[in-house]
Amino acid sequence: MNLFTPTTIGPLRLPNRIAMAPMTRNRASDDQVPTAAMATYYAQRASAGLIVTEASQISHQAVGYPRTPGIHNESQIDGWRRVTDAVHAADGRIFLQLWHAGRASHPSLLPGRALPVAPSAIPARGKAFTAEGLLPFPTPRALEASEIAEIVADFGAAAWRARMAGFDGIEIHAGNGYLIDQFLRDGSNRRTDRYGGSIANRVRLLLEVTQAAAGGWSADRVGVRLSPLQNFNDMSDSDPAATFAQAARELSPLGLAYLHVVEAVTGSEAGQAPLVAPILRRAFKGPLILNGGYTHALAEKAIISGEADLISFGAAFLANPDLPERLRRQAPLNPADRATFYGGDDRGYTDYSPLSDPTTARR
Numbered sequence: 001m002n003l004f005t006p007t008t009i010g011p012l013r014l015p016n017r018i019a020m021a022p023m024t025r026n027r028a029s030d031d032q033v034p035t036a037a038m039a040t041y042y043a044q045r046a047s048a049g050l051i052v053t054e055a056s057q058i059s060h061q062a063v064g065y066p067r068t069p070g071i072h073n074e075s076q077i078d079g080w081r082r083v084t085d086a087v088h089a090a091d092g093r094i095f096l097q098l099w100h101a102g103r104a105s106h107p108s109l110l111p112g113r114a115l116p117v118a119p120s121a122i123p124a125r126g127k128a129f130t131a132e133g134l135l136p137f138p139t140p141r142a143l144e145a146s147e148i149a150e151i152v153a154d155f156g157a158a159a160w161r162a163r164m165a166g167f168d169g170i171e172i173h174a175g176n177g178y179l180i181d182q183f184l185r186d187g188s189n190r191r192t193d194r195y196g197g198s199i200a201n202r203v204r205l206l207l208e209v210t211q212a213a214a215g216g217w218s219a220d221r222v223g224v225r226l227s228p229l230q231n232f233n234d235m236s237d238s239d240p241a242a243t244f245a246q247a248a249r250e251l252s253p254l255g256l257a258y259l260h261v262v263e264a265v266t267g268s269e270a271g272q273a274p275l276v277a278p279i280l281r282r283a284f285k286g287p288l289i290l291n292g293g294y295t296h297a298l299a300e301k302a303i304i305s306g307e308a309d310l311i312s313f314g315a316a317f318l319a320n321p322d323l324p325e326r327l328r329r330q331a332p333l334n335p336a337d338r339a340t341f342y343g344g345d346d347r348g349y350t351d352y353s354p355l356s357d358p359t360t361a362r363r
Contacts, residue, residue, distance in 0.1 A: 003296075003303055004328060007049070007310065009287050010220035010257040012093055012168055014049035017303055018324045019312035021291050022052045022097040022171065022225070024065060026343040032057070032070040034079035039086040040350045044321035046092025049310060052223075052260070053083075055099035055173050058151075058158040061117065063109045064101025064178065066131040067343060071096060071158045077165045084166030095223060095257075096162040097171040098155060098213070102179030103140035103188070104233045106130050115141040119182050119189040119196060124234035129342070137234075145193055148205065151179070156212030159222070169221035169257055172210055174247075176262070177233025180206050181226075184243060187236030199246045207250055219255040223289075227262040228276035230269075241276050248283035258287040260312065266293035281307065296327050322354040331355055 004016050025041075028034055042051055057063050057070045070076045080096065087094045103118035106128035110116065118140035127134040143151075155172070162170045174180035182188040183205040189196050195204055206224070213222050228237075228244040237243050248259060261277045264270040270293070281288055290308040299311040317323045319336035326333055340348020 001303060002300055003311065004324070005303075007287070009050065009223075009310075010169060012050075012257075014093065014310075015047075016049040016324050017310040018049050018299075018327065019289055019310045020045050020048040020051040020317045020323075021312035021314040022054050022173070023314050023318060024054050024068060024342065025349065026065060026067040027349060028067050028069040028079075030067065031075070032063070032068065033075045034069045034083050036082065037346055037350055038069070038079075039083045042083050042094065043086035043090045043092070044350065044354075045317055045323070046087050046090035047322060047324045048092065048317065049324075051087060051092060051094040052171050052225075052312065053094065053096050055097045055178075056080075056158075058098055058100055058154040060111050061114070062100035062154070062179070064099070064105045065129050065342075066109065071098065071161050071165070072154070077161050080162070080165035080167070084168075088166070093168050095169040095171050096165070096167045097173050097225070098158050098162070099173035100151060100154075100179040102182045103137065104128070104177055106135055107138060108132050108135065115139075117141050117143050117147070118179070119143065119191050122188055122190065124177065124188075126234055142191075145195070148195060148208075152205070152208045152212045155209045156216040159213035159216030163217050163221075169223065170213060170217065171223040171225055171260060172206070172213055173225055174206050174209075175225045175227030176230060177227075177235040180209060181235060184226075184247065185235055185237035185240075186243075187234075187238075199243050202243065203247045203250055206247060210251060210254060210256070214254065214256075220257050222254075222256050223258040223260055224251060224256060225260040225262065226280070228280075229263055229273050241274075241279055244276050245279045245283050248280040252284045252286065256286050258289050258309070259284045260289040260291065262291045264292040265298055266295065278307070296330070299327075319352050320354075321352055322356075326355060329355070
């Protein structure tokens with residue numbers, strides 16, 4: 001068994017174990033509708049065993065950055081339908097990642113310049129990326145208990161809309177310091193009601209959202225992404241192993257498509273704390289996707305050893321639309337142009353050349 005061995009998630013048969021990780025690219029229209037360029041971008045990468053799209057907001061209140069796509073109105077469904085049609089025409093498989101940014105947002109991004117919402121009125125240190133430039137994160141408004149049910153319902157409705165848009169499934173974004181992650185971790189959740197305090201209470205929103213999404217489709221079409229050790233967006237937890245092990249144990253009986261875990265194995269964040277993923281592997285009985293700066297060699301090792309069922313790649317897939325074939329041939333990879341990661345035009349987006357077209361390689 002290796003990266004190129006077929007596998008199954010839910011009802012889908014995947015030709016390889018190489019997933020395209022969700023990556024925010026800020027190239028939707030100003031009204032959050034997926035564009036024709038986005039259809040081209042994802043179709044170019046259809047050789048992935050599975051594509052997981054960039055995070056897509058479930059409501060107007062959920063926005064975290066400018067020009068990110070939504071999945072809460074008919075225009076957005078139509079825009080995503082063009083994307084899924086293009087990917088399926090190229091024989092690919094694609095899940096839509098659903099998110100709510102929570103406190104990792106700014107009034108300039110929200111209707112009526114409303115305050116972002118969060119489990120508790122604790123601001124994140126750092127700055128929000130907005131159309132007006134980098135601005136300090138404000139102190140968010142703590143959600144009322146009655147409002148939480150509305151957000152759960154929004155996730156369920158978004159899952160249904162993703163189905164209408166032609167996706168093969170959806171991924172719940174419960175990592176990277178966004179709303180569900182803010183509820184999970186005690187550094188950002190100081191609630192004293194049934195959504196705060198104990199680990200069981202802090203896991204509650206994740207379970208309710210996941211069950212709502214499964215109700216809008218089916219559990220085997222739903223994945224969940226977690227980032228136990230990541231401090232992005234000023235996140236922390238006093239005992240991430242205990243917190244996320246309980247989350248994985250409670251998700252396991254639901255029959256989900258997969259659990260997607262982000263933990264750095266290379267780069268500056270690697271080795272700063274013991275990895276939680278091995279604990280989650282034991283706690284969650286379904287397929288496990290790992291992400292965190294994997295090289296080809298590290299990815300092969302993780303698959304062969306049984307540490308994971310799939311490995312997701314981010315920047316490598318961004319710069320190499322034919323990444324599975326490049327890895328198979330052990331061919332050189334295009335370098336990723338970080339200056340074009342967020343926003344802009346087709347440069348650094350749809351113009352990276354595949355192996356079969358070296359004459360049009362980007363400069």
